[in-house]
Amino acid sequence: MPVLGLQLPFASRRSSFEGAVVEPVDVRSKIAYVMQDYAMPPLSTPRELLHMSAVLRRARDPAAVTQQVRELLEALRLQKCADTLVGSSLVRGISGGEKKRTSVAVELITRPRMIFLDEPLSGLDSYAAWTVVQVLRELAEHGCAVLCTMHQPSSDIFETFQEIICLAEGRVVYFGTATELISYMEQAGRPVPTHLNPADHILFQVQIMSMEDLRQFAQSWAAVENSSILPRIQQVRAAGTAPGSALQPLKRKSFGTQLAVLVRREFKATMRDRTNLVARFAVNAIMGLFVCLHVCRDRPKEQHAPRYAVAFWCNLPDYDWDDAWQLPATAVAVSV
CATH class of the missing domain: 1.10.10 (Arc Repressor Mutant, subunit A)
Structure with a gap:
C-alpha cells in the first residue's frame, strides 16, 4: 500500500495514470495516502487541521481556504465535531470514526484523483465503520478513485464496493465485483454457502488451503486474468492521452508561511494544555x-x-x- 500511495520508491518501469503512461513523481500531487495510524495533534480541532493543511498545501486566499474547509467538513459529516479537540489517550476528544474521517479530509485538501487508505476500519464499531465506508463511496461517486485494505469486512460493507481484490500470500486470487465472486467460487469448486458473507468465505478458504492448493487456486485466477483483465488494461493504455499540466507537482509554500503556521499551532496547543x-x-x-x-x-x-x-x-x-x-x-x- 505505501508503494501504491507513492510513499516508498516505485520499482515498476511502466506505470500508468488514467490510462496514460507516466512517471510516478509527476502524479504524486494527485494521489493521497491515509495511513492506518494517522498521527494528528491531539490539541487541535478538525477545522484547524483542515485549515492548516489548506494553507500549507493548497490555496492562498483566506476566503478560498475557509470555503474549502467548510465544504470538506460537510462532505465528510464532521460539522458536529468541527470545533472539538482531536484528543488522545490523555485528552478527551472526538470518536475513532471521526478521527478516521478527519484524516481522510486532511488528505482531500489537494483534491486528489485517487486515494489509498490502509486499514481505515480498524478499531471502529460497526456503525462507525459503515459511516466511513459511506463517505468513501460518496467520494468515488464524485470522481475520486478509492482503494483501501480490509481484513474482515461485514456483508453490508462488502456489497458497497464496486470491485474487490483478494490477496493470499502476496498473490492475487480474485479481482472483480462482489456478485461475480460468488459465481467464480462456485466454478472453482468452493461455492459460497447460503447466508454467508462471501468475503468471510474466500478469506477462510485461502487460510485453510495447503500451499500447493493455494498455488493452484492462484494460477486458476491468473488464467482468468490473462484472458480478460490484462487485455482491458492494454486497451485503456492504448487509448490514454498524455497527462496535462494539471498533474504537475504542487509548489511548496515559503519557509516563512510554514514557520508561521506551525508556531501558531504550537502556541494554541501550549495554551490549551495549561x-x-x-x-x-x-x-x-x-x-x-x-x-x-x-x-x-x-x-x-x-x-x-x-x-x-x-x-x-x-x-x-x-x-x-x-x-x-x-x-x-x-x-x-x-x-x-
Missing part, C-alpha cells in the same frame, strides 16, 4: 530552588555560585527527569 504548562514552570522553580540550596550549603562563601546554578537550570526546561538526580553534582561542577 495544566502541563503550569506544572513545567512549577517543577523548574522547585528544582531550581533545590539546586540553589544545595550549592549554598556546600559553598557558602561563594556568592556567585547560586546565581550560576540557577542560570544553568533555567536553560534546561526540558531536562530528562529520569537523570535529575545527577543535576546537583553537575551544577556544582559548573559553578566551581
Whole structure:
C-alpha cells in the first residue's frame, strides 16, 4: 500500500495514470495516502487541521481556504465535531470514526484523483465503520478513485464496493465485483454457502488451503486474468492521452508561511494544555530552588555560585527527569 500511495520508491518501469503512461513523481500531487495510524495533534480541532493543511498545501486566499474547509467538513459529516479537540489517550476528544474521517479530509485538501487508505476500519464499531465506508463511496461517486485494505469486512460493507481484490500470500486470487465472486467460487469448486458473507468465505478458504492448493487456486485466477483483465488494461493504455499540466507537482509554500503556521499551532496547543504548562514552570522553580540550596550549603562563601546554578537550570526546561538526580553534582561542577 505505501508503494501504491507513492510513499516508498516505485520499482515498476511502466506505470500508468488514467490510462496514460507516466512517471510516478509527476502524479504524486494527485494521489493521497491515509495511513492506518494517522498521527494528528491531539490539541487541535478538525477545522484547524483542515485549515492548516489548506494553507500549507493548497490555496492562498483566506476566503478560498475557509470555503474549502467548510465544504470538506460537510462532505465528510464532521460539522458536529468541527470545533472539538482531536484528543488522545490523555485528552478527551472526538470518536475513532471521526478521527478516521478527519484524516481522510486532511488528505482531500489537494483534491486528489485517487486515494489509498490502509486499514481505515480498524478499531471502529460497526456503525462507525459503515459511516466511513459511506463517505468513501460518496467520494468515488464524485470522481475520486478509492482503494483501501480490509481484513474482515461485514456483508453490508462488502456489497458497497464496486470491485474487490483478494490477496493470499502476496498473490492475487480474485479481482472483480462482489456478485461475480460468488459465481467464480462456485466454478472453482468452493461455492459460497447460503447466508454467508462471501468475503468471510474466500478469506477462510485461502487460510485453510495447503500451499500447493493455494498455488493452484492462484494460477486458476491468473488464467482468468490473462484472458480478460490484462487485455482491458492494454486497451485503456492504448487509448490514454498524455497527462496535462494539471498533474504537475504542487509548489511548496515559503519557509516563512510554514514557520508561521506551525508556531501558531504550537502556541494554541501550549495554551490549551495549561495544566502541563503550569506544572513545567512549577517543577523548574522547585528544582531550581533545590539546586540553589544545595550549592549554598556546600559553598557558602561563594556568592556567585547560586546565581550560576540557577542560570544553568533555567536553560534546561526540558531536562530528562529520569537523570535529575545527577543535576546537583553537575551544577556544582559548573559553578566551581
